[in-house]
Amino acid sequence: MTSLTTPGIPDSPGSPGGPAAPRPAAAGRGRRRTLARTAATVWADPRARIGLVLLLLFLLVALLAPVLAPYGPKDNNFERSQDVSAAHWLGTTAAGEDVLSQLLHGARISVLVGFSAGLLSTLVAVAVGLSWGYTRGFLGEVIGFVVNLFLVIPGLPLMIVIAAYLQNGGIGVIIAVIVVTGWAWGARVLRSQTQVLRSRDFVEAARFSGDSAPRIVFREILPNMTSLIAGSFFGAATAAILAEAGLEFLGLGDSSIVSWGTMIYWAQNSSALLTGQWALLFAPGLCIALLALSLTLVNFGIDAVSNPRLREGARRRKVRA
Numbered sequence: 001m002t003s004l005t006t007p008g009i010p011d012s013p014g015s016p017g018g019p020a021a022p023r024p025a026a027a028g029r030g031r032r033r034t035l036a037r038t039a040a041t042v043w044a045d046p047r048a049r050i051g052l053v054l055l056l057l058f059l060l061v062a063l064l065a066p067v068l069a070p071y072g073p074k075d076n077n078f079e080r081s082q083d084v085s086a087a088h089w090l091g092t093t094a095a096g097e098d099v100l101s102q103l104l105h106g107a108r109i110s111v112l113v114g115f116s117a118g119l120l121s122t123l124v125a126v127a128v129g130l131s132w133g134y135t136r137g138f139l140g141e142v143i144g145f146v147v148n149l150f151l152v153i154p155g156l157p158l159m160i161v162i163a164a165y166l167q168n169g170g171i172g173v174i175i176a177v178i179v180v181t182g183w184a185w186g187a188r189v190l191r192s193q194t195q196v197l198r199s200r201d202f203v204e205a206a207r208f209s210g211d212s213a214p215r216i217v218f219r220e221i222l223p224n225m226t227s228l229i230a231g232s233f234f235g236a237a238t239a240a241i242l243a244e245a246g247l248e249f250l251g252l253g254d255s256s257i258v259s260w261g262t263m264i265y266w267a268q269n270s271s272a273l274l275t276g277q278w279a280l281l282f283a284p285g286l287c288i289a290l291l292a293l294s295l296t297l298v299n300f301g302i303d304a305v306s307n308p309r310l311r312e313g314a315r316r317r318k319v320r321a
Helices: 024-044 048-065 099-134 139-153 154-165 171-182 186-199 200-210 213-249 260-269 280-306 308-320
Strands: none
Touching: 024 048, 024 154, 024 280, 048 099, 048 171, 048 280, 099 139, 099 171, 099 213, 099 260, 099 280, 139 280, 154 171, 154 213, 171 186, 171 213, 171 280, 186 213, 200 213, 213 280
16 A cells, blocks of 8 residues: 655654654663763863862761761860860860861751752742743743842842841751842843743744643753753852851851851851961861862863863863873
């Protein structure tokens, strides 16, 4: 029997004469290959490799802090303001607590706040940015007004005002303050990319086929912005770590917890530099800087995933080496 299909147009998947529909196993292999290529691209950047090693080190310290710390973080049975010794590698605080133990346990708070606030800020930025970029008319103008308002207001003063009003609310309040003040920039970046993708052929095809706006945004546009969203997350996490340390240092957080920010706060209150306890200030400050640096370096590798020119430059450097 003669086929009734139109020449040049393949049969639809699953039809008797057409190709078979893709199987879930094949789709899973495709996703794994994509993830493998992405990981290889990130790892190919030497800056990203350094950042990943540093980040993994801090994550292990945060996870194994109770095992690695020689004493409890709030154990104050030692001599006060003691210098560096074999028993206390970084000395003791003015309250008689071991500085090294506090430093190891403080990694937990910074990692928790950084990743939690970074994730929540990114989720808000994705929801607002994609909606703003795809929506036209009055609703888009309203969303744009709100985003621009948060961008115009200086972030640090707004953060200080909110934290001062909600003082002593714990880590949850600190995370909430960082999320409220830290989502707008990511939303604006994602909105720009959404506007570019909105006019692509595959989006127009989905629109003409009758797909709803939410399905087009989250099923067609969102998967094409994965690397940009990942970069936004690492940037938001870096800002969250620095913001948490700043708020704790200003005394606007929960001073009863042990974090790198509260360590600097209590060191400043006890005039640690005047008493020669440089480690009490230098150690947590260095850890904050290194953790933020690790996330920034990883972001270079994420940029290479979304920017073909950066990948080509990395290949050329590798060939020359």
